[in-house]
Amino acid sequence: PEKRIVRLYGQQNFLNNSSRAQATATQVNTAAGEGYDELSRQAAEAQQAGNASKAIETYQKALQLRPEWDDGRWNLAMLCFSTARYPEAIASLKIFLERKPAFGTAWAVMGLSEFETRDFKNALIHLERGEELGFGGSAGSVRVARLRLATLLNLDGQFERAMQTLAPETASSPLDKEVQLVLGVALLRRRLLPEQIEPAKNSLIETAGEVAALLQNSKYDLAFTKFELILKEYPGIPFLHYAFGTALLALSRYDEAEKQIREELKISPQSELPYLRLASLALKRRQPAEALPLAQRAAQIAADSTEAHYLWGRASFDLGQNETAVRELESASRLSPGSPEVHFNLAKAYVRAKLPEKAEEERTIFAHLNALAEQQRSKTGNQAYGAHNAADVGPNRTESAKPTPQHP
Template identity: 25%
Template sequence: MAGFSTPVGSADRIFSQKQWKQPFVLPSPLRNPARDEWQLSPDFWFRMPFMPRSRSHTPVILATGFAFVLLSGFPEIVTSQQAHQAQRGAPGSSRQPNDRDAVLIRGIQLHQSGHFEEAIRDYYLFLKEEPDSFVARANLGAALAHEGRYTEAIEEYNQALKIRPGDLRVELNLALARYKALDLEEAARDLVGLNARQPDNLNIALLLGDCYFRLGEYKKAVDLLGPFETTHPQEWALIYLYGMSLIRDGQVEKGEVEVNKILSHGNSAEAHLMLGAARLAIYDNAGAIDELSTAIKLNAKLPMVHYLYGRALLTLGHRDDAMKQFREELAIDPNEFDPNLYLGVLLNQSEEYKEAKAYLVRALQVRPGDPAARFQMALGEIGTGDLEQARMRLEAIIRENPDFLDAHVSLAQVFYRLRMKSNGDHERTIIAKLNAEQQAREQARGTKATQEAKGDSPAPGREASGHGP
C-alpha cells in the first residue's frame, strides 16, 4: 500500500447514511421503452481492490512488512545446486552428473538470470530424456507462468505433482497460475487446501480472500480474514480487503471501523478512492466525482479508480465520458469484471452487439455463470436474431435464478417471436406473479420506513400488522 501522511478526515458521516444500512443486492432492471427491450440497470456493485497490484505478467502483491510474489521473478524454482543434488540421487548413489544434467543446470541458470524463453527451451530439451524429473517440470511451469502461458504452466505443475504429490511450493504455484488464468473458482479450491495446511499463512489467506471477493463471495472472505485482523493490526492489505468485504456483506458498522483505519492515515489516492466509492454508494454523485478525480490526479493507474469515476459520470447522464473511463480501467487491467460488464450493457443499449459481446465474454471469463453477464449475452443474441440461442441461455438463467424478472420478460418475448405462444403465455403468468411480489415488498419497505421516520416502528421480534418481513 502506498505510504500515508496527513489525515483526510473520517468516513463516519458517510457510513452513517441510511442507504448503507441496506444489504447489497442485485439491482432492479430498467425497461428501455424506446426499443421495447429490457436492460439490466447499470447500477451494479462496485469492487474495491484490496491493494495496488502490478498488472503486468509479473504482478506482485505488496503490503507493509511483506512481499508476496505472484508468478514473479522465479517463484519457487529449484536452484542449480538443488537440481544437481536431486539428479545425482540419494546419498551413496553411484549416479553421477552427465550431459543431460548440464542442460538442466544451464536452464535453471538462464531462468535465474531472466532469460525465460531460453530456459523453457532447455527444460523441454531435458524432459525429452528425463520426463519424470520433478525439478524440470516444476521449474518449467514457473518459467511458462512468467511468460503468461498459464495453461501450459498448469499442465506442467500437475505433472510435477504426479511425481511428487503434496509439494507445497508447486501446489501454491498451481493455484497462482489458475488465479492469473482467471480460473478463480479452481484457484480458490486449491487455496482452500493450502489454507487448511497453513492456517496462519497470511499471504495464502489474502490471495484466497481476493478470490472470494472477486467471485462475489463476501461472507467467505469475511470469515476467512476476520481471525487475522487482531493478529496483524498493521497489515494494510488485510485491513483494506477485510473492511470492504464486511461492507459488501452488509456488515457496514464493522466495515466502517476497518475503513477508517485506512482513511486516518493520510491524503493518498487510496483514501480518496475509498471516499469516492462510499459517496457513490449513498448517491452523492457530485461528491464521488470530486473524490475520484482527486484520486486520479494522485495516481491514474490505481486499480478501479477509472471504473468508479465512470460509474459516477454515468449516474449523472454522461454516458460517453463514462465509457471512456471504463476503457481506461480496462487499459490498466483488461480482466476487471465490472467495467467489462458495464461496457457490455451500454453497447447493447446502443445496439452495438458485436462489440458488446467481446466485453461480456471477458466478464464471464472472470465470473463464469454470472447471471447479469449471461443475461446481457442473451439480449445481444436477441438483438442479432439468434433467438434459439437466446432461448436456451435465458432458460438456463431462469433455472438457476427463478426470480430473475427481466429474464422471464425477455424469454416471453423470445417465445412469442418463435411462435411458441403457450410458452410465452406461461412466462407472462410468472411475470405477473413476480411483479405482484415485488410491489408487495416495496410497499412493506415503504411502510417500515414511514414508521421508523415517525419513531413508532414495531418492537424487536414483532412485525408491523398486515406486512411481511
C-alpha cells in the first residue's frame, strides 16, 4: 500500500502531466543559450516519453546552466519523487521553495518525501505548512497528503488534530481502509504507524476508526451503539472509555459521561486525561471544589499540560483563590499563548486582582484570537466531538506550537 500511495500522488499530479512537459518545451525560446535550449527541449521530450531517468539527468544538466528555471526545477523534483528518488526530490524542492515559499503543494511533496526517508520530524513540519497553504492536486493526492499528516500527528501524540485532519475524508462510503486505520489509532491514542499495528489488534483498530468517522460526522447514535459493542468485547482497552465519555460530554449527557470516564480512571490512573475530563465536568456542574483536586492531580502528572493549569486556575477563581487563579492561568497562557479561553479567564482574574491594565491587555488579545477562531470555524465547521475534545484551551502536553518551516 505504501508504494501504491506514493505512485498515486506522483502520477496523478505529474507523470500523466504531458501538457506540463509540452508547456515547458515551449518556454525554451525565451531562455538564453543554445545549450540550455537544447537540454530543456530534450528533458521535456524524455518526460513526455515516460523516460524518467533520462529526463532527470537532462533536467539536472539544464539547471546547472539556468538554476532559476522554476518549471524545470519543479519537474525534476516531481520526477524524482515519482521514481522514489526521495533525497534528490528533497534537495530539488529546497531550492524551489526558496523561490516559491507560498506553494503549498511543494511543501506537501517535500513532507511526503521526508516521510519515505523516515525523517518524520521534518515531514510533519512541512506537511503542516502545506496544509496551511493548501494541498493541490486531485482528490486522491490530497487524501494521501492528509493521511500522511494524520499519521505523523498520531506519532506526535496530537490525536484530536489527527482526527480533524481526516474529517473531510470520512464522508465517503465505504470508508477508505487506510483512513479508517489512522482514525482508529487516533481514537485509541496510540503513537503508531499503521504498519506497526499488531495483527491481533487490527479488528479493534478498524472498528475504532469506524466509530471515529461516525463521531466526526456527528452520527452519535450509531457511534454510541458501536462503542457499547466494542466495550463488551474489549472492556479493558485504554482510552476507549475515555473516548466514549468525551463523546457523551459533547451532548451534555453528563451522568453517563462521568461513568465512562471513571471507568477510564481505573484503567489509566497514570494518565492526566481522565482527571482533566472529570475536572471539566465538575466545572460545568458548578462544583469547583470537586474540580480543584482533579485539576491539581492532572498537573502533577503532566506539568506542561495547558488544560490542567487552565482548569486549576478556573476552579481556584470560582473558589475565591484569586492569587492561585492568576498564577495558574498565567502558566496556561505561557504554554498556549494562542488560546482565546485562557486569555478571557485571565482577564477576569486580573480584574479581581485590581490590575486593570493587564486585564485590558488580555481582553484585547482575547478579541483578536476569538475572531481568528471564528474565521477558522467558518472554514472547517465545528464538529461537536472535536470541539469539546480540544477543550478550547490550545494544545495539551502532547501538542506543541508549530515550528517555523526551515530549509535545513
